[in-house]
Amino acid sequence: ATDNNYVPFEFIDQGTDELVGLDIDLINAIAEEAGFDIEIEQMEFSGIVSAIPSGRFDIGIAGMTITEERKENIDFSQPYYDAGLILAVLEGSEEEISSIDDVDGKTVATRVGSTSEAYLEENTDANIEAFPEITEAYQSVLTGRADAVLYDKPNVEYYAETEGGGEIVTVGDLLQGEQYGIAFPKGSELRDEVDEAIDNLKESGEFDEIYNKWFGGSE
Ligand code: GLN
Numbered sequence: 028a029t030d031n032n033y034v035p036f037e038f039i040d041q042g043t044d045e046l047v048g049l050d051i052d053l054i055n056a057i058a059e060e061a062g063f064d065i066e067i068e069q070m071e072f073s074g075i076v077s078a079i080p081s082g083r084f085d086i087g088i089a090g091m092t093i094t095e096e097r098k099e100n101i102d103f104s105q106p107y108y109d110a111g112l113i114l115a116v117l118e119g120s121e122e123e124i125s126s127i128d129d130v131d132g133k134t135v136a137t138r139v140g141s142t143s144e145a146y147l148e149e150n151t152d153a154n155i156e157a158f159p160e161i162t163e164a165y166q167s168v169l170t171g172r173a174d175a176v177l178y179d180k181p182n183v184e185y186y187a188e189t190e191g192g193g194e195i196v197t198v199g200d201l202l203q204g205e206q207y208g209i210a211f212p213k214g215s216e217l218r219d220e221v222d223e224a225i226d227n228l229k230e231s232g233e234f235d236e237i238y239n240k241w242f243g244g245s246e
Contacts, residue, residue: 028078028079028083029050029069029088029089030071030072031046032160032161033048033090033161034186034190035048035185035241036048036089036090036241037089037090049108049238050090051067052240053088053228053237054209056233060224061220061221071139072091072141072161073138073141073159076101076210077140079210079211080100085215085217086210087101088209090179090181090182092110092179092205092207093206097210102210102211102213102218103208103209103210103211103218104209106208107208107225108206108207109205110207111180112177112179112180113177113199113201115168115183115187116176116198117196118194120175121196123174124174126200127150130175132154133154133174134154134156134173135151135154136156136158136163136167136173136175137161137164138157138164138178139159141178142203143178143179147177156172156173161182161186164176165186165190165191165195168195169195183197
């Protein structure tokens with residue numbers, strides 16, 4: 028199970044109409060390394076978090092942050108990507124909102140079921156607008172309906188440089204360090220196979236190749 032709205036981890040390439048991204052390359056490389064076949068199904072991010080525990084899917088890969096709460100119902104692979112949350116605003120509003128301390132009473136857009144939504148609920152008095160797709164959150168900042176957006180730094184920066192056309196700028200510090208893991212139903216035997224495949228891809232250099240393809244620099 029994956030998502031299709033999360034640059035540059037899983038998204039639809041506008042030119043080819045194909046699902047591409049770091050996670051897609053990674054899960055294909057893992058499947059080849061471990062010797063199993065995969066079928067990819069696309070769904071809304073919050074749907075993945077709730078579908079994995081049910082066992083309807085064997086594997087979930089969607090830039091999913093490893094959290095203590097999710098670990099109650101999901102087994103995660105070893106961490107494969109270091110991320111964290113960052114606030115962003117429309118270019119020109121950096122003085123009005125220069126950090127998370129300025130969002131109380133403001134409208135902050137994010138995505139349903141994400142760690143950013145939880146962060147806003149727990150740490151701010153912002154008026155939270157959570158959308159099923161994160162691109163809708165960025166659109167609402169671009170059109171002035173929301174004052175800011177809170178989301179994962181790699182996604183915010185990639186969007187800002189591409190579709191965002193430089194009109195969305197990040198403000199303040201990284202708010203919460205996070206790590207992404209591949210998700211499995213509790214007790215899945217695939218977890219160890221996948222972890223071993225990740226070790227092998229790191230050793231062979233294939234992992235770095237995938238990372239560099241999407242981020243143009245190694246960790
Ligand atoms: N890393 C974030 C989370 O796990 C968002 C992931 C996503 O939108 N695909 O909540």
